[in-house]
Amino acid sequence: MKVGKYTIEEGANLIGADLRGADLRGANLIGANLRGADLRGANLYGADLIGADLIDANLRGADLIDANLRGANLRGANLRGADLRGANLRGADLRGANLIDADLIDANLRGADLYGADLYGADLIGADLIGANLIGANLRGANLRGANLIGANLRGADLRGADLIDANLRGADLRGVMEGEVPLEYYNNILGLTWRISLFQDQVTVGCQSYTLKEWRDFSKEDIEGMADEALDFYPLLIQLLKYEYRNTKWKF
Numbered sequence: 001m002k003v004g005k006y007t008i009e010e011g012a013n014l015i016g017a018d019l020r021g022a023d024l025r026g027a028n029l030i031g032a033n034l035r036g037a038d039l040r041g042a043n044l045y046g047a048d049l050i051g052a053d054l055i056d057a058n059l060r061g062a063d064l065i066d067a068n069l070r071g072a073n074l075r076g077a078n079l080r081g082a083d084l085r086g087a088n089l090r091g092a093d094l095r096g097a098n099l100i101d102a103d104l105i106d107a108n109l110r111g112a113d114l115y116g117a118d119l120y121g122a123d124l125i126g127a128d129l130i131g132a133n134l135i136g137a138n139l140r141g142a143n144l145r146g147a148n149l150i151g152a153n154l155r156g157a158d159l160r161g162a163d164l165i166d167a168n169l170r171g172a173d174l175r176g177v178m179e180g181e182v183p184l185e186y187y188n189n190i191l192g193l194t195w196r197i198s199l200f201q202d203q204v205t206v207g208c209q210s211y212t213l214k215e216w217r218d219f220s221k222e223d224i225e226g227m228a229d230e231a232l233d234f235y236p237l238l239i240q241l242l243k244y245e246y247r248n249t250k251w252k253f
Helices: 183-188 213-218 221-225 232-246
Strands: 199-200 203-206 207-211
Touching: 199 221, 199 232, 203 213, 203 232, 207 213, 221 232
Parallel strands: none
Antiparallel strands: 199 203, 203 207
């Protein structure tokens, strides 16, 4: 397949290629080197980019619907406004990638590395993010309705204004996502915790367990483990939440 002066084929060397607006629908670019390539507005619908090198590539506004980017290296790539609906990004390297306003509805991002990625305003409805690395990612204003975030690492991620209704956050690492930002109502109504939390003065009720702030703070590992299945996994999140909620009160935590 020829596009202008470029040969489009498996393993092709397309470093720095100018493929702006190119019609690459269904193209076989498995293992291709597209480092630094300009693919702005390109049509890559259903293209096969397994293991491709797209480091620092410009894919702004590109059509990547149903594209196969499994294991592709998209570190630092510009995917702003790109259409990635149903795309397979399983295990892809998206560290530091620009995904502002990208459409990732039903995309497969299982195990993808999105460390420090910018997903501001991105649409991730129904996306598979099981085990994804989202440490320090910007998810401000992102739509994560119904997304699967089981076991995802969201440490330090910015979730302000994100829509997480019906998202599955079971086993997700949420340390640092709320510091100075996210109140109790967010955890109860958006994150959909296993046990609802309510606070009255220094009395903290979690599900059917009600104790003082001091008692919750001083419980041993064995105490927590004996309360319910998965209570031990839940406890660190509870402690983080209580530190935030009581930070400016007379009850010291």
